[in-house]
Amino acid sequence: MPNSRSSDLFDRAQKILVGGVDSPVRAFRAVGGQPLVIDRAAGSRLIDADGREYIDYVCSWGALILGHAQPDVVSAIADQARLGTSYGMTSPLEIELGERIARAIPSIERIRFVSSGTEATMSAIRAARAFTKRDLILKFEGGYHGHADSFLAEAGSGLATLGISSSPGVPEALARLTLNAPYNDAAAVERVFAEHAGKIAAIIVEPVAANMGVVPPAPGFLESLRKITQRDGAILIFDEVITGFRLTYGGAQSLFKIHPDMTVLGKIIGGGLPVAAYGGRREIMELIAPLGPVYQAGTLSGNPLAMRAGLAMLTKLEAPGFYPELDKKARNLAEGLRTALREFGVPGQVNASGSLLTLFFSAEPVRDYSGAKKSDTARFAAFFREMLAQGVLLPPSQFEALFVSAAHTDDDISRTLAAARASLKAISAPK
Ligand SMILES: *Cc1c(COP(=O)(O)O)cnc(C)c1O
Numbered sequence: 513m514p515n516s517r518s519s520d521l522f523d524r525a526q527k528i529l530v531g532g533v534d535s536p537v538r539a540f541r542a543v544g545g546q547p548l549v550i551d552r553a554a555g556s557r558l559i560d561a562d563g564r565e566y567i568d569y570v571c572s573w574g575a576l577i578l579g580h581a582q583p584d585v586v587s588a589i590a591d592q593a594r595l596g597t598s599y600g601m602t603s604p605l606e607i608e609l610g611e612r613i614a615r616a617i618p619s620i621e622r623i624r625f626v627s628s629g630t631e632a633t634m635s636a637i638r639a640a641r642a643f644t645k646r647d648l649i650l651k652f653e654g655g656y657h658g659h660a661d662s663f664l665a666e667a668g669s670g671l672a673t674l675g676i677s678s679s680p681g682v683p684e685a686l687a688r689l690t691l692n693a694p695y696n697d698a699a700a701v702e703r704v705f706a707e708h709a710g711k712i713a714a715i716i717v718e719p720v721a722a723n724m725g726v727v728p729p730a731p732g733f734l735e736s737l738r739k740i741t742q743r744d745g746a747i748l749i750f751d752e753v754i755t756g757f758r759l760t761y762g763g764a765q766s767l768f769k770i771h772p773d774m775t776v777l778g779k780i781i782g783g784g785l786p787v788a789a790y791g792g793r794r795e796i797m798e799l800i801a802p803l804g805p806v807y808q809a810g811t812l813s814g815n816p817l818a819m820r821a822g823l824a825m826l827t828k829l830e831a832p833g834f835y836p837e838l839d840k841k842a843r844n845l846a847e848g849l850r851t852a853l854r855e856f857g858v859p860g861q862v863n864a865s866g867s868l869l870t871l872f873f874s875a876e877p878v879r880d881y882s883g884a885k886k887s888d889t890a891r892f893a894a895f896f897r898e899m900l901a902q903g904v905l906l907p908p909s910q911f912e913a914l915f916v917s918a919a920h921t922d923d924d925i926s927r928t929l930a931a932a933r934a935s936l937k938a939i940s941a942p943k
Contacts, residue, residue, distance in 0.1 A: 518561040521549045536670040543896040543908045553580035555919040566905040567924050571915040574754050575779040578828055579919020585783045588824035592817050605819035612826050616762045619771045623791030625814040629753040629778035630658030632788040635808045636774050640714035640747040642806045643796045648712045652695040654724030654881025657716055657751050666692045668723030672911035695721050695880045698736035705744050714747040719764035722754045722913040724884040725870035726863045734770045753778035759866040760835055783821030841925055842867040842916040848929035856936040867916040898935035904928050
């Protein structure tokens with residue numbers, strides 16, 4: 513789109529923001545084409561700097577489960593702004609949101625609010641290391657836990673998208689403390705624990721992997737992690753930054769009935785404002801300052817605007833029938849995509865869990881990161897561009913989840929499926 517306002521703005525952006533963006537996947541590197549520059553958003557729609565409207569399945573990377581500018585959330589924020597935007601002291605709002613979260617997720621006996629998921633995961637492993645007096649952590653290939661140094665080996669999300677398997681700038685001595693195992697492979701986890709018995713502080717896992725594309729846990733996998741950590745005295749950390757309040761109100765742990773020692777939350781709990789949290793067993797959390805010596809602090813932590821947004825968000829999610837209705841839309845979308853793949857003879861897998869889904873352009877079922885990486889990413893890129901041209905924004909990477917929100921209407925889903933059929937037809941047509 514030469515000479516459009518979007519392309520002028522993005523040219524300007526590239527002269528000041530690194531790569532024109534403040535987070536790498538926004539740059540569309542894996543899919544090509546002009547990255548979007550957005551002026552405003554409402555409900556299921558993003559509107560770009562040229563007034564073009566897109567049905568949005570990124571939804572701020574999962575934070576906006578109610579869609580954009582949901583009226584209750586907006587008025588909570590506006591109302592709070594008049595009462596002050598940051599107090600630098602405890603407010604009743606943090607207490608209220610903390611209590612609401614702990615009621616939904618009973619494994620959280622104590623909680624600490626922070627401002628990003630990265631901060632929360634980083635702080636959670638610090639607490640786990642202090643509690644166990646061990647240094648090693650185990651994560652899974654293709655798992656993403658934010659961009660703290662300890663998590664950048666074989667990570668998902670933007671690193672998977674850009675093909676970065678380990679990041680320069682992470683000291684080798686620190687990188688050696690992070691172990692990786694294939695997701696859904698309990699036997700591999702057993703082997704890692706046998707090799708490093710009594711030395712692993714924690715397993716950190718996305719209970720439903722959503723940063724290598726969506727990969728649900730195989731039956732028994734999460735149970736094995738619980739058993740192995742319990743036996744070895746390691747801490748089990750569920751990174752529910754995406755799945756918390758997404759799969760059900762109580763997150764993946766309530767769905768799969770597993771009680772982790774610690775939980776990390778983010779995205780949804782801030783209602784679209786920068787909030788995350790970590791919490792868990794009282795004796796672990798009470799090691800954190802001011803009760804204990806494990807230091808962690810934040811100028812804007814528990815920010816009142818964000819707490820109000822989170823409270824307004826959770827109130828909507830508590831409505832009876834909220835999750836079944838949301839999941840039904842996602843199921844219709846997933847089913848429609850599977851049908852369209854068959855219709856046009858395009859090899860593909862639609863992995864789904866609740867309102868999360870990914871269409872992998874792969875002939876084989878995707879159960880882990882090595883499976884996800886077998887996808888035809890060039891085909892994904894072509895599909896992405898066709899969909900965008902028809903007004904549907906998918907996450908701009910094969911290795912990201914598509915997020916359905918409550919703002920997506922049945923009509924949005926039908927239009928999306930019509931666009932998907934046209935796009936699959938276009939990319940499968942002989943050249
Ligand atoms: C997004 C995400 C993070 C990081 O959160 P930020 O707020 O982007 O720092 C951590 N873990 C998971 C599972 C995520 O999806």
